[in-house]
Amino acid sequence: MLDRNKDRILIVGLGLIGGSYAQGFRRAGFHVGAVTRSRESIDYALGNGIIDSGTNTLDREYISGFDVIVFSLYPKTLLSWIRDNQDMIKPGALLTDVTGVKCSVVYDIQRMLRNDIEFVGAHPMAGREVYGVQNSSADILKDANYIVTPTPANTPAAIETCREIGRILGFGRIATLSPEEHDRMIGFLSQLTHCIAIALMNSHETEHLAEYTGDSFRDLTRIARINENMWSELFLMNKQALLQEMDLFIDQITRIREAVRTDDEQLLRQMMLKSTRRRICFDKK
Amino acid sequence: MLDRNKDRILIVGLGLIGGSYAQGFRRAGFHVGAVTRSRESIDYALGNGIIDSGTNTLDREYISGFDVIVFSLYPKTLLSWIRDNQDMIKPGALLTDVTGVKCSVVYDIQRMLRNDIEFVGAHPMAGREVYGVQNSSADILKDANYIVTPTPANTPAAIETCREIGRILGFGRIATLSPEEHDRMIGFLSQLTHCIAIALMNSHETEHLAEYTGDSFRDLTRIARINENMWSELFLMNKQALLQEMDLFIDQITRIREAVRTDDEQLLRQMMLKSTRRRICFDKK
Structure with a gap:
């Protein structure tokens, strides 16, 4: 179970979906941080109460302070981010994502991942025809479908936490499918x-x-x-x-x-x- | 110019579109009659103020009393209706239709038509996923596209009257295209x-x-x-x-x-x- 007084959430990639997740978590009382490439996005999100803290640099001390990390990146960027930066992640952290394809990211990530952190794939079926944190809103997640895609490498506890994220964010239907399905x-x-x-x-x-x-x-x-x-x-x-x-x-x-x-x-x-x-x-x- | 005090309108085929046309014409003050196969549709339309008169038989005296006839039939039924019954139509009457295809009906009709009546094709781009006069409403025509498809056989006056029908029924955009276009x-x-x-x-x-x-x-x-x-x-x-x-x-x-x-x-x-x-x-x- 996630604890709003203890578990800190990091969003990596603060665009439309990342920003919407951030707002949903904050609304539920969690501390939310963000790492993203654009300084402008961080400033906008800080100025509009979307995140509690954020940075556009890769800061080991900052990143290691989070218990849950949600990756909201393009698929290839997600793979290279984890390959290059996973050593900064806190032991025991839960990682998840929002990517629209699963087989070609989930298995590669789980293969390369450190043994003391866990990744469970997820796909929020939400979106708009506009982009960027400026257009983000927790409301676009409301009543949308949220699909968790665990593999045999995942633990029941992590799968359940990932489903819980869906409930916290107000998704309508929370389903579990294999990456292939x-x-x-x-x-x-x-x-x-x-x-x-x-x-x-x-x-x-x-x-x-x-x-x-x-x-x-x-x-x-x-x-x-x-x-x-x-x-x-x-x-x-x-x-x-x-x-x-x-x-x-x-x-x-x-x-x-x-x-x-x-x-x-x-x-x-x-x-x-x-x-x-x-x-x-x-x-x- | 159509005259609501003089010109009587006949709808042939009283379904969703025929019924909607009938209501639009009545709302504009015209006398509206109907010929359709189903007695039930006539009774419903009479009982609900959709038409002024109507019959489910082919009555020469009745049909010859109308100045404008709108055919709201399936394409093949339209062709055979005109072939079999055009002798009942009043000399000088204007005929038009609502068929969704044009080349394969307009030219055949004009070829077989008596010389003292005129047919101008038209296509109201309106519809719903339900059928029948019971679901008809003048509102489904409002702001929809209405396309008149004249041929070289048509007179400017008849083409203009056909466009006028579009305005009377409240269509949004009234366009003229060749049947081929x-x-x-x-x-x-x-x-x-x-x-x-x-x-x-x-x-x-x-x-x-x-x-x-x-x-x-x-x-x-x-x-x-x-x-x-x-x-x-x-x-x-x-x-x-x-x-x-x-x-x-x-x-x-x-x-x-x-x-x-x-x-x-x-x-x-x-x-x-x-x-x-x-x-x-x-x-x-």
């Missing part, structure tokens, strides 16, 4: 849908079409506004799962294309009935 | 996006995924709940345009797949930058 699920529900939105917007000069657009096209392409540096990294770090999901989807859309080409009205109807039946489960209760 | 646009913005949603929902057993779903997947697949009879007809009646749009899209998604497979981070970033730039134009002002 997580990556397959995210490959389909999130990465494939982003690929589709990108492909749609790349299909055409679309400027003149905006005036004819209904809500369905607008909804479908909202996620085509995308942080190209983060998402290209996420796609490639989930390559196998994403390729598999793309192939399943391309097969199905090609099947529809063939049904249209050959006037196969019956197959079209069958596929529509199936999509209608399956989609009903996704309506919000 | 309309079908290309709708093939991309509407039909292709429906194909994508159907293909996505056909890719997987998805029931167990609903609990992990974020808003983007939910938004993207909302239109996967689809009227299979109407949409399979619409797809096949816009076959050439739809196939062309599907091919453009399949090319782009295959390009993304190849970039993922070959770790081409630069191409992924380029495509994301393009999609982000283009998508900005679609944000509601």
Whole structure:
């Protein structure tokens, strides 16, 4: 169990999600520190009551003062940060993250990690189309899904603490999946849908079409506004799962294309009935 | 110019859109009649002040009493209705429709039509995921796009009256496109996006995924709940345009797949930058 009077939380990477975590922890009464590259972000967060302390340098004395560290970094940066700086971490500390892919970070981290600290992966399914600590808010975590992705290397106590973090921050649903299950699920529900939105917007000069657009096209392409540096990294770090999901989807859309080409009205109807039946489960209760 | 004290409006096909048109015309002070297959729909519409009169039989005397006829039928039913019953229509009447495809209905209708009546195609880009006159409301037309699709066979006066109908019903933007331009646009913005949603929902057993779903997947697949009879007809009646749009899209998604497979981070970033730039134009002002 985390103790707000004893356990100090460090956020590494103070962007949209890192800043939102910081605010959620502070609201719950924890002492929150931050390490991030930009001095400006630290100053903003200090000035706006988002953190209790913070630094943009790698200070051994500072970092070793924290009991829980949440990494909110791009996947490759996360791996190199831990490789290069784990010797600064307090013995017994719990490490977790917010990365959108799991297999390609969790196992590498656990392999290289010191024996006296533990890392449990987690993925908060929250976000916005804007970036930076300036746009952060504990409210974006509220009612979102939070997925803990333990491996056989993790202890029950650390897994439970990681789930507790989800409860402290006000997430709506707290789930546990293996890194593999997580990556397959995210490959389909999130990465494939982003690929589709990108492909749609790349299909055409679309400027003149905006005036004819209904809500369905607008909804479908909202996620085509995308942080190209983060998402290209996420796609490639989930390559196998994403390729598999793309192939399943391309097969199905090609099947529809063939049904249209050959006037196969019956197959079209069958596929529509199936999509209608399956989609009903996704309506919000 | 339409005259609310003189011009009587007939709705043929009293479903969601037909019923919404009826309410909009009545609200504007017009006398509105209806012909539809179901006696129940007529009774409901009469009982709820949606129409002034109505019948579920094909009555020459009744039908010949109207100056404007709006057809709100599936495309094939529209074609056969006009072929079989146009002799009942009053000389000088203006005919229009609400069909979601244009080339394959407008030209055929104009070819077979009597010389003393005129048909101008139109497409209200409005709808809901529910059906029937019971769900109709003039409000669903408000601020939606309304597209008039005249051909060289149309007179300026009839085209203008058809645009006037859009203004009377409170549409937001009234545009004029050729049937060919309309079908290309709708093939991309509407039909292709429906194909994508159907293909996505056909890719997987998805029931167990609903609990992990974020808003983007939910938004993207909302239109996967689809009227299979109407949409399979619409797809096949816009076959050439739809196939062309599907091919453009399949090319782009295959390009993304190849970039993922070959770790081409630069191409992924380029495509994301393009999609982000283009998508900005679609944000509601």
